[in-house]
Amino acid sequence: MSVLVLAEVDNGILSPATARVVAAASQLGPVDVLVVGPQSAADAAASIAGVAKVLVSDGSLLADSLTRLLLALTVRYQIVASAASTLGKDVMPRLAAKLDIQPVTDIVAIAAPNRFVRPIYAGNALETVEDSQAKHVLTFRASAFSPAAHGNAAPVEVLETPAHSAAKFIAAHRTESDIPDLATAQIVVGGGVSVGSAEGFQLIEKLGKTLGAAVGATRAAVDAGYAPNDWQVGQTGKIIAPDLYIAIGISGALQHLAGIQGAKKIIAINSDPEAPIVKISDVALIGDLFEIVPQLTAELEKLGLKR
Amino acid sequence: MKILVAVKRVVDHNVRIRVRPDGSGVETNGVRMSMNPFCKHAVEAAVQLAEAGQASEIVVVSIGPKASNDVILTALAMGAHRGILIETDAALETLAIAKLLAKVVDEEKPELVLLGKQAVDDDSNHVGQMLAALTDRPQATFASEIKLSGDQLEVTREVDYGRETVALPLPAIVTADLRLNTPRNAALPMVMKARSKPLAVRPAAEFGVDLTPRLKVEKVSPPPERVAGRTVGSVPELVAIIAADVNAMEAI
Ligand SMILES: Cc1cc2nc3c(=O)[nH]c(=O)nc-3n(C[C@H](O)[C@H](O)[C@H](O)COP(=O)(O)OP(=O)(O)OC[C@H]3O[C@@H](n4cnc5c(N)ncnc54)[C@H](O)[C@@H]3O)c2cc1C
Numbered sequence: 001m002s003v004l005v006l007a008e009v010d011n012g013i014l015s016p017a018t019a020r021v022v023a024a025a026s027q028l029g030p031v032d033v034l035v036v037g038p039q040s041a042a043d044a045a046a047s048i049a050g051v052a053k054v055l056v057s058d059g060s061l062l063a064d065s066l067t068r069l070l071l072a073l074t075v076r077y078q079i080v081a082s083a084a085s086t087l088g089k090d091v092m093p094r095l096a097a098k099l100d101i102q103p104v105t106d107i108v109a110i111a112a113p114n115r116f117v118r119p120i121y122a123g124n125a126l127e128t129v130e131d132s133q134a135k136h137v138l139t140f141r142a143s144a145f146s147p148a149a150h151g152n153a154a155p156v157e158v159l160e161t162p163a164h165s166a167a168k169f170i171a172a173h174r175t176e177s178d179i180p181d182l183a184t185a186q187i188v189v190g191g192g193v194s195v196g197s198a199e200g201f202q203l204i205e206k207l208g209k210t211l212g213a214a215v216g217a218t219r220a221a222v223d224a225g226y227a228p229n230d231w232q233v234g235q236t237g238k239i240i241a242p243d244l245y246i247a248i249g250i251s252g253a254l255q256h257l258a259g260i261q262g263a264k265k266i267i268a269i270n271s272d273p274e275a276p277i278v279k280i281s282d283v284a285l286i287g288d289l290f291e292i293v294p295q296l297t298a299e300l301e302k303l304g305l306k307r
Numbered sequence: 308m309k310i311l312v313a314v315k316r317v318v319d320h321n322v323r324i325r326v327r328p329d330g331s332g333v334e335t336n337g338v339r340m341s342m343n344p345f346c347k348h349a350v351e352a353a354v355q356l357a358e359a360g361q362a363s364e365i366v367v368v369s370i371g372p373k374a375s376n377d378v379i380l381t382a383l384a385m386g387a388h389r390g391i392l393i394e395t396d397a398a399l400e401t402l403a404i405a406k407l408l409a410k411v412v413d414e415e416k417p418e419l420v421l422l423g424k425q426a427v428d429d430d431s432n433h434v435g436q437m438l439a440a441l442t443d444r445p446q447a448t449f450a451s452e453i454k455l456s457g458d459q460l461e462v463t464r465e466v467d468y469g470r471e472t473v474a475l476p477l478p479a480i481v482t483a484d485l486r487l488n489t490p491r492n493a494a495l496p497m498v499m500k501a502r503s504k505p506l507a508v509r510p511a512a513e514f515g516v517d518l519t520p521r522l523k524v525e526k527v528s529p530p531p532e533r534v535a536g537r538t539v540g541s542v543p544e545l546v547a548i549i550a551a552d553v554n555a556m557e558a559i
């Protein structure tokens with residue numbers, strides 16, 4: 001079955017999630033990639049192993065026009081897939097409805113070419129579904145799949161720009177930082193509302209910097225204005241799968257745990273030995289984060305662990 | 308302006324769910340149910356628009372078993388004017404839900420449809436986008452701010468890179484994220500008053516939509532369990548553990 005993967009492009013740059021989605025989709029058939037973005041992003045996609053062809057368009061990423069672009073292409077493919085990112089979540093169900101297809105989204109494992117595993121109830125259950133429709137619209141949770149290798153040079157075909165969108169893009173509000181991408185980071189340091197202030201959250205950021213880690217936050221910390229919304233980890237935020245997650249002053253609510261189930265190792269720093277996060281962490285240090293974190297950061301700094 | 312709000316009855320978000328041992332699904336018998344949290348934000352947004360004089364009527368619709376009446380009543384108590392229950396005991400897929408809602412949009416012709424961004428049972432995050440496709444309306448998903456001026460909607464969306472602002476002409480579809488507002492708890496008099504507001508109950512079959520599922524749910528299983536590891540007593544011990552981990556990572 002031929003697959004069209006919608007690439008994840010942010011600010012003109014191909015995001016690392018794309019190579020992961022290509023790896024997942026390659027299990028289902030030969031993969032072409034659609035890049036809605038600049039030529040440089042298309043070239044980056046063409047270098048991903050397993051990609052047969054890249055289609056590039058300078059159209060918009062707004063759901064209605066992007067759906068129209070994808071719809072025109074679907075005649076050539078049996079499967080259209082993307083990451084379960086905010087882009088994929090926005091456009092793929094719209095595309096599926098236009099095709100009269102029930103999509104399967106947020107796939108974390110492929111049991112067979114038409115059998116997929118997806119989490120439900122904030123990851124507290126896993127559902128295995130069989131999709132025997134003629135065409136498939138799928139989104140993959142990128143962090144659940146290892147990235148495809150690089151070193152390919154697939155041909156790039158330029159598409160015509162599709163019709164305009166009824167919606168109009170007005171402005172992007174980005175969180176400017178040089179911190180690694182949360183969804184694909186190897187180490188993540190997360191902070192909760194108990195840091196007490198935006199200044200308090202800098203303790204978390206500083207520890208993150210020392211380890212070259214991405215920084216995450218709970219919804220409560222974001223709601224309080226201590227951290228930007230795109231740092232939120234959980235059911236409503238980013239899903240992470242680092243080798244190491246350090247949860248600081250985080251209780252471990254169901255909805256937060258939904259985002260960290262893929263972490264290989266969890267370290268908790270919490271003043272409450274009964275906190276739910278402590279019950280599921282591999283290592284816990286019980287105590288006051290305001291005492292522990294500065295000391296921890298200083299000692300790790302001394303070791304020069306930053307990668 | 309007329310607003311239609313779609314609300315779903317789900318297992319309450321505070322309940323720790325249990326997967327049935329036979330793998331047939333999640334136990335919902337005898338479990339506390341309530342309005343999907345994201346739908347509450349959608350209702351609140353509609354009520355705030357009405358309070359600001361920007362909406363004249365709010366119609367809420369829920370699709371599900373008879374008991375879904377209770378989430379419609381919650382929405383009516385929050386300030387919605389009229390309810391529609393599309394009754395079915397079948398577990399419907401999101402495409403079927405969107406098709407039923409499209410029929411209601413056809414009948415009611417609301418300028419704005421508000422939905423939650425996702426239902427916290429199946430975590431699908433589909434219906435708003437599908438409804439937008441079926442009704443050929445522009446969409447703004449994951450809204451954290453909605454401003455209406457004339458027949459133009461300005462919506463700030465929470466996206467992976469931060470936030471973005473888009474403008475939509477009405478009629479349009481918007482799905483609510485949690486930072487959109489703080490849903491009110493209806494006071495007792497409002498709860499009493501809700502019972503006298505119109506609530507139409509209509510069987511799903513009446514809409515002429517094919518509700519047959521497209522997917523087959525083979526099984527539902529619990530996720531791998533995580534258990535507590537060890538507790539360390541001091542920062543230096545923790546430093547040693549983290550250092551060892553990081554060094555092992557570099558070796559990969
Ligand atoms: C529909 C829905 C979706 C949601 N989605 C998300 C989501 O995506 N992500 C998310 O995170 N949440 C989400 N939530 C919210 C979630 O339920 C919790 O409210 C939230 O995760 C709690 O954040 P917290 O751990 O920072 O705060 P709290 O639960 O208040 O925990 C604070 C913790 O800090 C500890 N502590 C306090 N002081 C100190 C100290 N000095 N030193 C060390 N430890 C200390 C306490 O022991 C406690 O464990 C969602 C909720 C709903 C209803």
Ligand SMILES: Nc1ncnc2c1ncn2[C@@H]1O[C@H](COP(=O)(O)O)[C@@H](O)[C@H]1O
Pocket residue numbers: 313314315316343345346349368369370371401404421422423424425426427429430431432433434435
């Ligand atoms: N059975 C239903 N009845 C009414 N609205 C629903 C139903 N299912 C989903 N919705 C709406 O669609 C939103 C997204 O749900 P979902 O796509 O299922 O995650 C919900 O927040 C509701 O607003």
